[in-house]
Amino acid sequence: xxxxxxxxKTKTKTKKKDRYGVAELKTLGNDLLSSASSIxxxxxxxxFVSPSSPPHHVLESLLSLHSFFLPLLPTLPSSATRADDTxxxxxxxxxxxxxxxxxxxxxxFDELVKSLVEILVAPQxxxxxxxxxxxxxxxxxxxxxxxxxxSAIYHKxxxxxxxxxxxxxxxxxxxxxxxxxxxxxxxxxxxxxxxLATTLEGKDSTDGRVASADGTDESQLSSNMEHVIHxxxxxISNVPPLENSDDTSNIEMWSRSESDVDAAEEQPKxxxxxKNVLSAAKIAKKIKLKFTxxxxxxxxxxxxxxxxxxxxxxxxxxxxxxLSNPIVLCDFLTRSYDIGGVxxxxxxxxxxxxxxxxxLEYPNFYEKLYALLVPSIFLxxxxxxxxxxxxxxxxxxxxxxxLAASFAKKLSRLLLSVPxxxxxxxxxxxxxxxxRHPSINCLVHREDSVDEEKDDLRxxxxxxxxxxxxxxxxxxxxxxxxxxxxxxxxxxKKSCAMKSSLWEIxxxxxxxxxxxSRFALSLGNDLTVRAKTSEVxxxxxxxxxxxxxxxxxISRRVKQVPxxxxxxxxxxxxxxxxxxxxxxxxxxxxELISGNDESATKDLSEHDHGGAVKRQRIECP
Numbered sequence: 343x344x345x346x347x348x349x350x351k352t353k354t355k356t357k358k359k360d361r362y363g364v365a366e367l368k369t370l371g372n373d374l375l376s377s378a379s380s381i382x383x384x385x386x387x388x389x390f391v392s393p394s395s396p397p398h399h400v401l402e403s404l405l406s407l408h409s410f411f412l413p414l415l416p417t418l419p420s421s422a423t424r425a426d427d428t429x430x431x432x433x434x435x436x437x438x439x440x441x442x443x444x445x446x447x448x449x450x451f452d453e454l455v456k457s458l459v460e461i462l463v464a465p466q467x468x469x470x471x472x473x474x475x476x477x478x479x480x481x482x483x484x485x486x487x488x489x490x491x492x493s494a495i496y497h498k499x500x501x502x503x504x505x506x507x508x509x510x511x512x513x514x515x516x517x518x519x520x521x522x523x524x525x526x527x528x529x530x531x532x533x534x535x536x537x538l539a540t541t542l543e544g545k546d547s548t549d550g551r552v553a554s555a556d557g558t559d560e561s562q563l564s565s566n567m568e569h570v571i572h573x574x575x576x577x578i579s580n581v582p583p584l585e586n587s588d589d590t591s592n593i594e595m596w597s598r599s600e601s602d603v604d605a606a607e608e609q610p611k612x613x614x615x616x617k618n619v620l621s622a623a624k625i626a627k628k629i630k631l632k633f634t635x636x637x638x639x640x641x642x643x644x645x646x647x648x649x650x651x652x653x654x655x656x657x658x659x660x661x662x663x664x665l666s667n668p669i670v671l672c673d674f675l676t677r678s679y680d681i682g683g684v685x686x687x688x689x690x691x692x693x694x695x696x697x698x699x700x701x702l703e704y705p706n707f708y709e710k711l712y713a714l715l716v717p718s719i720f721l722x723x724x725x726x727x728x729x730x731x732x733x734x735x736x737x738x739x740x741x742x743x744x745l746a747a748s749f750a751k752k753l754s755r756l757l758l759s760v761p762x763x764x765x766x767x768x769x770x771x772x773x774x775x776x777x778r779h780p781s782i783n784c785l786v787h788r789e790d791s792v793d794e795e796k797d798d799l800r801x802x803x804x805x806x807x808x809x810x811x812x813x814x815x816x817x818x819x820x821x822x823x824x825x826x827x828x829x830x831x832x833x834x835k836k837s838c839a840m841k842s843s844l845w846e847i848x849x850x851x852x853x854x855x856x857x858x859s860r861f862a863l864s865l866g867n868d869l870t871v872r873a874k875t876s877e878v879x880x881x882x883x884x885x886x887x888x889x890x891x892x893x894x895x896i897s898r899r900v901k902q903v904p905x906x907x908x909x910x911x912x913x914x915x916x917x918x919x920x921x922x923x924x925x926x927x928x929x930x931x932x933e934l935i936s937g938n939d940e941s942a943t944k945d946l947s948e949h950d951h952g953g954a955v956k957r958q959r960i961e962c963p
Contacts, residue, residue, distance in 0.1 A: 362390070364402050371406025384410070384450055391457040393464035397471045400461065408478050411451055415486040418448045421494075455482065459499055465508040476516055484597050491597035491620075493530045500534040504573045507566075511576065518580040524596035529625045531581050532632035535574060539639035542570060568646045575649060578636055579656070583664035584629050593622045634666045641674050651688055654678060655724070658692040668700050679710055686714055687728045694731050708745060711735060713832045715752050720764035726885035729767050733880040736775055746779040748834030751827050754846040762855035763886035769850065769861050770878040773869065777877060780870040785844045857891055 362370075370387055373380035390403040419441070458479050461467050479499065486492040503510045521527050620628075645653065657675075662668045675696065678689035690711070696702035711732065719725060736749055753768045753775075760768065776783055827842035850862040869875050918925070 362399075364398055367399060367402040367406070371402070371409075374406060374410055384447075388450060388453055388457065391454060391461070393461050393467055397468050400471060401474060404475065404478055407454055408481070411447075411454065412481065412485060414447060415451070415482065416488045418444055418451065418486075421448060421452055451482075451486075455479075455495055455498065459502045462499065462513055463502050463506040463508065463510060469512060472513065473516060476513070476520075480521060480596070487597075489597065491526050491530060493533065496527075496530055497534045497537070500531065500577070501538060503577060504538050504570055506573065507569060510573055514577050514580055518582075521596065522581055523594060525584065525593045525622060525625050525629065526620065527596050528581050528584070529620070529629050529632060531577070532629070532636040535578055535636045536632070536639050539574060539636070539643060542567070542574075543639070543642055567644070568649075571640075571643050571645060572649060574640055574643070575653065578640055579660070583633050584626060593626060595622050630664065630666045633664055634670065637661055637665070638670060641671075650678075651685065654685065654688040654692065658695045662692060662695055668696060669702060672696060672702055672704075676704060679704075682713070684722055684724070686710065687719065687722055688724055690714075690731050691727060694735065708735070709833060712748060712752065712834045715749075715756065717756060717759045717764075720756075720760045720767075726881070729771070729880050729884040733771055733774060736771075737778060739778060741779065743779065743781045744840055745834050746775055747782045747785060747839040748837045750775045750782060750785060750844065751837070751839040751842055752829070752834075754844045755827070755829055757846045757850050761888070762853070762858045762891055763883070763888065765850055765853060765855070765858040766861055766886055766891075767880060767883040769858070769865065770880050770883050772844070772847075773864055773878050774880070776865070777869040777872065777875055782840070783868075783870055785839075785842065786847070786865065787843075855891065857894065 367387065367390065370380075370383045374383040374387065384407075387403045387407055390399045391407065392400070395403075458475050461475050462472055462479070479495075483492045483496050486495060503513060517527075522531070641653070657671070662671065665671070671692065675689055675693045679686050679693050681689075693702070693704065693707075697704060697707065714728075719728065722728065736746065750772050753771055757765055757768055776786065825842050825845070826838040828837050831837045844865075847862060847865050851859055853859040853862070864878075867875060
């Protein structure tokens, strides 16, 4: 029965709303503004401020309600105040009636705020209508707290944006373009995001326990959580940080500042409000701390992998320079760097900034960096930034020789398995390492530490053994060299790179790609003479690909072009000099084609001069 009665009430309200047009709503608004006896028009106008109402009805009703509430807001009690808080002993009957009336108006204003928030986050509402509603909403925030910024109403808006399941990009972009330039709006945005992130962090563990207890679908909870986290990130990333907190002359305030409040003598306020008023200078001193707390609270949330990578990409430029103490990110970044793979590559940028600019000490930094040198890194999306940072990390002349040798040897081993673009950037990195650390240039050309007599004797023994093998027809046995480098070792100190050599460089000299082989010739120079050599800019090769190499080769001017031609027409596919010791004889064979296919036989007969197919027989002496 209750359900039926509710449906009937809804139908009745709908029929009543259908009877009003724009002209009727305008008349209701004019009566409300002109006469106190028409106060009953207020609830009626509120019913038209909803996402389901036509936009022109919403605009006409909102225009009247805005004009009605705006001058009354400074006199309205707070939402927490109830009508029974005053008694007859404390005030007269007239004061009680006035207080009850103002409390009722406050409740209607709260209904209006709720309806405006619903319109702002509703996906079916027109963008023009949302912009008008947002302007009205921000006007209420400006004056609803006796001229101060009404943070409680603003928090309701941000909470609805964060928890909305529909796209909120347009609304956030609208806030960023029109209102985030005001420092007090940015300040209270950070405060609200801190509260929302803290609440969400505690809710994450609570929802996990509830889901396991009552059998709720954990995937649905996880999906809702990820959507909220994405909304928080989109909001916080669109709030610009304060560039310079010392210069407050150009800072704009949306609400009235402390000086404005003192000058407004026509609107007296209690002293407790004056103490809480924040001036632009006070906000400028505190906003960096709020910015830091907001980002730290966000980074504590369980970020989805795609968002995790996006945050790491922008962290070193958009966040770290504006934190009050960037070292607070050391735990987050070291955990990210220890994950490995692409996440470690992206986290390297921010970690490098903390180490070089803010004095962060990370003992295992080079071991983790050494472990990232795998073939797949040359196909990663952010490889260009990684190679530039790798070159910067190996620039210090204080690096021990074993560490520089390990990186040079590891990179040279990767020459055997990377594409041509990777070979170019590896050659540039090895070139710079050898030039910066002359103590490891012995790896380029290493000779065995044996006496010349023993060396000559070993050569004679090898020649004699090869002659005996030639007589007996056995395969010559050559003593293979030993490479002491352990490519599987992730600790550069234990890789034994100093006992090895960069023999892989010789293979790149025979590379099929001309730019790779040409560039590798620079490693044959004496890089210890710093006056005659210069470092290579790794950035010129870090983002290379097959397309860039091909484009450079096509645009390259060549003076002489080699041509392949024969002075005489060849009589056979191979010549006798191609296979020394082998002879090629021609032998005629019977006809292999039946007479069923006359056209095929005719063609073959004309080609073989008499109908015989000739076959080559290869004989070995």
